Amino acid sequence: MLPLLQLVALLLHFIFISSFSAALAHNHDDPTIRTMEAFSGYPVHEPSSHGFSTPITSLSVDADTLVKQIEELSTFSDSPAPSVTRILYTEKDVLARRFVKSLMGLSGLSVREDAVGNIFGRWDGSEPDLPAVATGSHADAIPFSGKYDGVVGVLGALEAINVLKRSGFKPKRSLEIIFFTSEEPTRFGISCLGSRLLAGSDALAKALETTVDGQNISFISAASSAGYLTDPAQISTVFLKKGSYSAFLELHIEQGPILEEEGISIGVVTAIAAPASLKVEFEGTGGHAGAVLMPYRNDAGLAAAELALAVEKHVLDSGSIDTVGTVGILELHPGAINSIPSKSHLEIDTRDIDEERRNIVLKKIHESANEIAKRRRVKLSEFKIINQDPPAHSDKSIIEAMVSAAKDLNLTHKLMISRAYHDSLFMARVSPMGMIFIPCYKGYSHKPEEFASLKDMSNGVKVLALTLAKLSLQ
Ligand code: GLV
Ligand code: MN
Ligand code: MN
Numbered sequence: 001m002l003p004l005l006q007l008v009a010l011l012l013h014f015i016f017i018s019s020f021s022a023a024l025a026h027n028h029d030d031p032t033i034r035t036m037e038a039f040s041g042y043p044v045h046e047p048s049s050h051g052f053s054t055p056i057t058s059l060s061v062d063a064d065t066l067v068k069q070i071e072e073l074s075t076f077s078d079s080p081a082p083s084v085t086r087i088l089y090t091e092k093d094v095l096a097r098r099f100v101k102s103l104m105g106l107s108g109l110s111v112r113e114d115a116v117g118n119i120f121g122r123w124d125g126s127e128p129d130l131p132a133v134a135t136g137s138h139a140d141a142i143p144f145s146g147k148y149d150g151v152v153g154v155l156g157a158l159e160a161i162n163v164l165k166r167s168g169f170k171p172k173r174s175l176e177i178i179f180f181t182s183e184e185p186t187r188f189g190i191s192c193l194g195s196r197l198l199a200g201s202d203a204l205a206k207a208l209e210t211t212v213d214g215q216n217i218s219f220i221s222a223a224s225s226a227g228y229l230t231d232p233a234q235i236s237t238v239f240l241k242k243g244s245y246s247a248f249l250e251l252h253i254e255q256g257p258i259l260e261e262e263g264i265s266i267g268v269v270t271a272i273a274a275p276a277s278l279k280v281e282f283e284g285t286g287g288h289a290g291a292v293l294m295p296y297r298n299d300a301g302l303a304a305a306e307l308a309l310a311v312e313k314h315v316l317d318s319g320s321i322d323t324v325g326t327v328g329i330l331e332l333h334p335g336a337i338n339s340i341p342s343k344s345h346l347e348i349d350t351r352d353i354d355e356e357r358r359n360i361v362l363k364k365i366h367e368s369a370n371e372i373a374k375r376r377r378v379k380l381s382e383f384k385i386i387n388q389d390p391p392a393h394s395d396k397s398i399i400e401a402m403v404s405a406a407k408d409l410n411l412t413h414k415l416m417i418s419r420a421y422h423d424s425l426f427m428a429r430v431s432p433m434g435m436i437f438i439p440c441y442k443g444y445s446h447k448p449e450e451f452a453s454l455k456d457m458s459n460g461v462k463v464l465a466l467t468l469a470k471l472s473l474q
Contacts, residue, residue, distance in 0.1 A: 059163055059409075059465060061458040066159045073099060073139065073155065074147040083448040086141040088182040088193070089117075089226035096139050100179050103158055108165070109177065115234040116223060118194040119179035123161055125171035125472060131246040133171075133471045134431070135160070135464060136178030138194075138423060142186050146450025148440065152457060153251040154179050160251075160465035171472040173246055180423045187213050187222070189347070189386055191275070195423035199430050200239035208235055245431040247398055247471045250424045251464045252435060253452050257443030258416060265459045266406045266413040267437030268399055272428075273322070274355040274391040275421045276362055278348040280307065280369055281382035286334070286342025298377040301332045301341030306376075310368035311348055314361045323357055324419070325350040325365075343381075353417055355390050362388065392425045398434030398471070405466035411459050420445070436463050 076096040079085035086092050101119060104111045109121030122132065137153025157177045164171070181194030188211050190196070196204050209232040211219040224230045254260075259267050284298040308327040315325035329347035348365065352358035366383060373380040399415070406413040416437065418424075424433050438460035441451035 059167055059462055061159060061163055061461045063454045063458045063461075066155055066457060066461070067454055069103065069155045069158075070147055070151055073151055077141070079144050082147070083144040084141040084147055085143045085145070086139065087143075088140055088184075088187045089222040089228075093140060094226050097179070100139065100154060100158075103155070104177065107158055107161055109161070113228070114198075114238045115229040116194055116197060116238050117181040117226060117228045118198060118238065121158075121161075121177040121179075123165075123171060123175045125174040127172050128174050130173045131243055132174035132176045133247045133249070133468055134176045134178055134245045134427075135249040135251070135468060136176075136180060136423070137250050137252060138180045138183035140182050140184045140186070142184045142446055144448060145446050146444070146448055148253045148450050148452045149255065149445055150183055150252070152253055152438070152452060152460065156251045156457060156461045156464060159461045160468060163461065163465040164469060169469055171469070173472040173474075175468055175472055176245070178248075178423075183423050185277070185386075188219055189277075189279070191277070191387065191421060192423050192426050194238075195426035197235065197238040198240045199426040200242075202236070205235040205239075208232070240430050242430050245427075246474070247395070248424065248427040248431040248433045249398065249402075249464060249467060249471075250422055250427075250433075250435045251460050252418075252420075252422060252437060253440040253445060253450070254416075254437040254443065255420045255440065255445035259414065259437060259439035260441065260443065262414065263412070264414045264439070265411040265456065266402075266463050267416045267439075268394075268402045268406070268413050269418045269424075269435035269437060270394050270399060270415050271353065272392045272418040272421060272425045272435070273351045273353045274358050274389055275349065275351045275425075276358060276388040277350075277386040278346075278362070278365065279382060279384045279386055280304075280346045280348065280380070282307075282344045282373060282376075282378045283381045284340070284342050284376075284378040287340045289338040289340055292340060297340055299340050300344040300378050303372050303376045303378045304330055304332070304341075304344035304346050306372045307346060307365070307369055310372070311350070311365055314364040314368070315350065317364075318352070318357050318361060320352070320354070320357060322354065322419075323350075323352045323361060325361065351419065351421075353391060353419075359388070389421070389425060392428035392433065394428075394434045395432030398432055398467075401467045401470045402434055402436055402463065405463045405470065408466060409459070409462050411463065434467070436460055436467070 074084050076092040077084045101111050104121035111121050113119050135157045138150035139154050183192050185191040208219045282300040282303040284300040311325045315323050326349045331345040332341040333343035369380050424435050427433050438456040444450050
């Protein structure tokens with residue numbers, strides 16, 4: 001005897017197959033209209049050279065290959081598995097780029113790179129002069145992080161294109177995958193470097209002419225050693241013309257626990273929280289850890305420790321759970337157990353979905369830094385706002401397209417906010433933007449335990465493929 005649940009499933013399956021065959025029979029003489037109807041959400045009058053030649057039920061994701069590619073990409077790492085460390089313009093980053101470019105070529109995309117190494121793979125539509133629909137993410141990884149952050153949005157985008165190609169879909173607007181240079185701020189302290197430049201920042205282009213990393217290697221020489229720009233004047237050639245894309249979409253792991261906890265397949269992002277980051281330095285006179293008595297010290301390390309606690313206090317005082325602050329870097333000089341720190345260096349990250357509230361926290365951190373320096377008789381030698389970005393909002397029509405794709409695919413979805421930042425934050429400045437989230441294990445991210453299941457990634461790829469298809473026909 002079959003258990004009741006299985007019987008019900010069999011029955012539903014039978015009803016679905018019969019009604020689907022009936023629909024096919026009904027539209028017997030026009031296969032294009034048949035598939036258009038099945039895909040709901042774009043006009044049934046599209047010429048037959050556009051759209052799918054197979055029904056939505058046949059959108060099949062090659063998840064095994066996707067997982068193999070994610071595994072292979074994770075081997076380009078400067079830290080041992082399962083962690084991944086892939087820093088901008090290092091050898092491993094260059095190898096990862098080569099891997100992705102070769103996959104783009106295998107998918108029949110025409111590949112180009114800009115002066116800072118943003119990589120573009122284009123599938124020409126039947127109307128290639130129309131602004132294209134773009135999708136993509138990043139593949140750089142902060143020290144000792146995981147395999148999925150960004151990567152799902154790059155390799156998943158490639159699989160979405162493959163899904164569409166296998167289904168016989170013909171895009172009207174071209175579809176383009178973007179591999180963004182350095183979403184993570186690890187090497188040069190600048191988050192979303194590639195997408196910030198694409199969005200057209202003269203101030204950043206100028207700053208990059210003199211930016212150096214922690215080893216005093218300049219941005220220009222690091223970029224040129226990876227095969228990119230040789231002349232600072234090339235930086236501004238990266239800027240996109242407004243209107244280059246009719247839409248930009250990013251597929252990403254949620255990096256939070258909500259979807260998994262609530263058992264929901266797809267997160268449709270409505271807005272991205274406003275991030276800011278700061279660099280702070282204190283200087284004292286240092287000295288011998290045994291010989292200098294406590295009343296005569298001005299310890300730069302203790303000033304940093306106090307400021308770290310002040311960051312936590314100001315964030316908590318905002319009264320909102322949405323305000324967060326992190327001191328992720330705290331370095332002491334000279335870094336010897338028997339020497340009083342003469343210099344300290346902090347890097348502070350703070351974010352909120354409410355920009356004004358985040359700005360109040362920034363102001364309070366600045367006041368605390370001044371007050372601590374005065375009281376402890378150290379010098380506040382640097383207080384630099386690295387970035388103070390506004391939030392970004394997803395485009396209404398792209399939200400609708402994502403929701404309708406999830407519904408067409410019978411996937412549960414939820415509208416949600418992204419607390420992490422993404423290249424989409426900056427693409428939103430030059431294109432209507434939308435983001436698709438998929439669940440990840442316990443919401444883990446930025447650590448080796450990061451994980452997304454084959455099923456969840458397949459769902460994300462399907463929603464991405466279908467949304468790209470819908471948008472490309474608009
Ligand atoms: C992205 O990596 C972020 O820190 O939000
Ligand atoms: Mn990240
Ligand atoms: Mn990311």
